[in-house]
Amino acid sequence: MSNYIMPANRYLPNTNDVPYNAPDNDIHKALASAGLVDISFYFCQRPWRRLYACPGFDDQWNNFLPTIKVGTGQASALSQATDELRFFCDGSAYRNPADTHPLDPLASRCWALKTPDVRLYGWFAEINVFVVHSIGNANTSHGKRGHQKVTSTVRIITAYRGSLPEAAQKHVTGSTLRNVFTNRIR
């Protein structure tokens, strides 16, 4: 077995232990009551940034992600995504100016975390708090057909976000990295 299954709350610490980078209590409550799950602790025991997953994301992660075909010499899709989210959560990714490529602000205030072969689509509920909605294959997101696919994904995400209770619909409206990360160098 090259991988294992871990419940989301396995590393949930006592809230007294990690008060420093917890998301705003209101947005945390709003997202949790809307059925979204804080999955930051899957990837990092002391997350600097937080990740929430929409219902059904685990199905895509467990069943669709491993089927994504990767380029020659690239790590497996599962490794790419695991690695990406680990460095996202611990705060070291997207900090340097040279790091600009992996994150694209998409239309409708949706964003994509990018690895060479995987796209993780979602939105920022607040600064440092990313809600991951769906997974895409980077290799089919180029060209006219790819553009249509991404557009359709964005439409689905926007519709889903719009269907959430009002408090959980809150999201970052800026489109620069400074709008979504507090530890950006510039």
Add this chain to the structure above:
Amino acid sequence: MFLRIESDKFELGYARFLRRIKLAIQETFEEQKNEGVSQSSIAAELDVDRSVVSKRLSGSGNVTLRTISDLFIAMGREPLENFSPNDENVNINITVINNNNQFIDGFRSNTTGSYYMPPTQRNSILVSTSDSLLHSFPPGPSIISAEIVQSCVTTSE
């Protein structure tokens, strides 16, 4: 919710290795931009399309030692000059006094904790252990006070 996480140390190690190479490539490219290097000039040097260079700079596409080496040389540098082998995890314990409930580089309100410090951050924090936090973190819009009252560094993993 259950997620199947990659835990194979070789698979994860390889993904991390590629990430660091990608970062070294991107940092080199940023530095060499000042010397007049551009995606077009690299494409001309390598005799490939500019879109290929764009892909390689972002770590996408087919990756081989040859493509990595060629990219560095086309940028006028030796391969992996920027590659740091000592990228260990470092945690720092600090206490932040922030009376204004504003975010200071990720910290909200009065907080104490330990967090992972990326290598690029370390110097700025370590030199400021007995100084005001405002000197080491970018100041927020309306911070009243912020200081590190305790600081120590531990290594983990």
